[in-house]
Amino acid sequence: MLGAAAAGYAYWHLNNNIKSVDIDSALGDNRPAKAVTAPAASAAAPLPTGSLNILVLGSDSRSGKANQALGGGDSSGARSDTAMVVHIDAGRTKATVVSIPRDTLVTRPSCPLSSGGSTAVAYQAMFNTAYEVGGPVCAVKTAESITGVRMDHYIEIDFSGFARLVDALGGVTVTTGQDIDDDKSHLHLKAGTHHLNGTRALALARTRHGIGDGSDLGRIGLQQKLVKALLDQMAATDLLTDPARLYRVADVVTAGLTTDTGLDSLGELMKLGQSLKGLTSDQVKTVMMPVVTAPSDPNRVVAREPAASDLWASLR
Structure with a gap:
């Protein structure tokens, strides 16, 4: 009984650690189509095997003493210090990680706000400002708008995490x-x-x-x-x-995690992890979205075309 109680508490504790955002409800149906994937699961293959696209952000939030100490003191707001689109092939044995430079100038779409209303469309805005003005929802919407790739999941980790x-x-x-x-x-x-x-x-x-x-x-x-x-x-x-x-x-x-609601339970995270147990570092390809110096600002970059569009098309 004590063992069962301890296990139950541990599961409850870990489950309640996870913070989540309901991105699907916030964005609705005005999004890129989901990829055609292998069957999600079956009696013979209980773990999901279909392809996945996950937006992974490293937040530079200084919220909390631990993040302030690691981030170099207090700083207002928060941005996506690191942004990666992780594409996992059907079968879950190969993956491609595409880094999006935070200084990339993009058209930031109008994003819904949790407090009501929405942000205005912004032209020539840095990619990492999407998280700053509209949180995870706007980060996902901006990533989808410049890539044309549907993000199946969202994972964010901060400095201390x-x-x-x-x-x-x-x-x-x-x-x-x-x-x-x-x-x-x-x-x-x-x-x-x-x-x-x-x-x-x-x-x-x-x-x-x-x-x-x-x-x-x-x-x-x-x-x-x-x-x-x-x-x-x-x-x-x-x-x-x-x-x-x-x-x-x-x-x-x-x-240390914030996820979309599709990954906001210990069970879902474990299922994702178990489905990737055959994925090793030599099966992961890392690339950066092709960019060139922005004509308007030598300290910023813009997508290099047609190479950037070809990259996103290959993932789709």
């Missing part, structure tokens, strides 16, 4: 091809292989002043290295044989 996830997994191992010296992100690394804890992994994901030309484009490559490093670490850590670690990781993941 990412750092705690890395720590719960025992850190990540990454290899950098150049020295990184960035006083703003407090990251100083020599070129080579490093095992990073959560705080340093977050700094690597955020650094841009110590690499390349100091723009957002340079750090996208580092973020994609981290995605593969996390996949490798998850594969190397057999959570199913270590219940204590499994609970710690689940506790961290659910506490």
Whole structure:
């Protein structure tokens, strides 16, 4: 009885950690068509096997003391510091991760607001402002408007959630091809292989002043290295044989996540994770949406055509 009660409490606790947004209801039917996929599940294959498109955002919100400390103090509002469209092929054995530079100038569509009303259409707006003005709903709508790809799910993680996830997994191992010296992100690394804890992994994901030309484009490559490093670490850590670690990781993941309502339960998240258990880092392709310097601003970029449209068409 005590064991059942403890298990029940643990499930309730993890389930209630998850924050969610009802994106489907907010956006209605005026969206790209869903992809034609393999059957979702059957008696012979209880886990979903169809293709999926997931918008994954890293929020730069400084809400809460932990995020303020990791993000470098207080800052008003919140933007999508990192944006990736994760396309998982039917069969769940291959995936493509497309990074959208936050400084990309786009036409931001009118988005419904939870308080009522809607935002105005904005031209030549930075992509990451969609989250700032309209939260997850506007981030999804803006991503769908520039890609033509229906986002089946939405996952958002903040500074502290990412750092705690890395720590719960025992850190990540990454290899950098150049020295990184960035006083703003407090990251100083020599070129080579490093095992990073959560705080340093977050700094690597955020650094841009110590690499390349100091723009957002340079750090996208580092973020994609981290995605593969996390996949490798998850594969190397057999959570199913270590219940204590499994609970710690689940506790961290659910506490740091905001999802759409289709993923807002522990059961749905576990089902998604189990369906991806055959996905390894060498089966994940990472690319960046093709861009060029914006004619109107040398510090901004715009989609490079027709390459960008060809990329989104290939995912559809």
